[in-house]
Amino acid sequence: MIFGYVDPGSGSLIIQAVIAAMVAIPFFLRRQLARVVALVRRDDHEIRS
């Protein structure tokens, strides 16, 4: 892997992977929740109309 002209910093690359791992789980949970909420809202709307 050859990076571009900007020095990514080795410490920055490692911590980036660590933080991404930390935030990934809540990120996906929130996204699933948003999908469910959207689905429920749509059903709700269909029932009322």
Add this chain to the structure above:
Amino acid sequence: MTTKSAADRLIPTQPTSGSVREPASFRDPIGFVYRRDGVLYRQISARHAADWQAFVGSGLFGQLVERGWLIEHDEAPRELAHDEDAWRVLRPRPLGFISYPYEWAFSQLKDAALLTLDVQSAALEAGMSLRDASAYNVQFDFSRPVMIDALSFEKRREGEPWVAYRQFCQHFLAPLALMALTDVRTSVLLRDFIDGVPLDLAARLLPASSRLRFGLAAHLHLHARAQGRRRGSAQPSAAGEDNGGGQRGRPRLAADRLEALIASLRAAVAGLHWRPAGTTWADYGDTTSYSSPAAASKREIVGRMLRATDGDWLWDLGANTGYFSRLAADMGRQVVALDADHGAAEQHYRAVRDDPALPRILPLVVDLTNPSPALGWAHAERQSLLGRANAQTLLALALVHHLAIGNNVPLERISELFAALGRELIVEFVPKSDRRVAEMLAWRQDVFGAYSLDGLRAAFDARWQLIADEQIEDSQRTLLHYRRR
């Protein structure tokens, strides 16, 4: 005989014809910006061909331009290239005035940061990624932030982390956190640290409570510690590992995790707020020093004097929250509105940003007593404020007393500075008997013998021809319209 300074010898002056590279465009080997016969072009090297084709072919280029996130670029004939290395030549839509992050109000830097992250999200969706995240890649097209570097996009290789993560944190997250949580005036750090505020410095300057915010605890404090530990360790550097070509020890990042990282950065930036309170002008307003007949009279006279001037560009010096910038913009002028106060510029920016009429006004934080210097390599990467003077007309309303009395600048010097910035000038004179000036002199010795309307006329006479002058009704203040000799 003229003697050349060292800087003059190092930087070629712009010839009127031929092709000249922009002095700020030299770091990136895959392309650069140059001017040919005064027109701005961007040359792409063949090394970037595959990435450029993916950028255009994926539809990302068209999508970003359509959304107003990336400046428009036309293809230009290859004959117009600067040198043989050219594979393609582009002609970006030129912006009339270039500003720098250390001149932006808090919300301008924040909006530029959010734009960068939104562009990166769009890029990831298209299978691409930003190669850099420099704040200098964003410019303000008046009230709208826009990316100017069309060559910042590369195809994302599976598993690759975001190469510009560190740069984003230094250029955006650290200065925004400092401005919001430590002091808004720390934006001047961007002037010295041209590649962004070092994270260890930001971590030291931020209050301990900043660690309670997850985004700052992770992307700034933890990030700063990781950098320090890496630097101190005997591990081979990233560059060393690259040369070996091996994947050993190289962090990998799946696309969906990278998406989560960008969302986390976005939440960290979006959670930073700064409200102008307690700065000098925050509740000053533009007309609080005037009775209502005086305010109406001032507006009427300034409008009349403006109609007697010409030119597209106008600089409003000491613009405050922009009442008169707006008057000029409504008359068709393109306005750069300078004020030394963060609170005033912040309010002004929010007003023009949220105005559906999109007034052509660019508010900036600039202190005329110490304007932005030329910076970077050979003083040529970032131009000084005076080097960017593009206005025909200047407004200097309720300003001269701040320079002359507040900052002890002789009136002749003020006249010289104005003459370097424009050729039409509408200037307001506020006499010592005025309440504002009396307040400035209340606790100090009056050493300003030359400060009078006649003194100003005498001082300005060498460089300026008086076209008209009028006293503002129901006040002791005078407006003068000058034309440069």
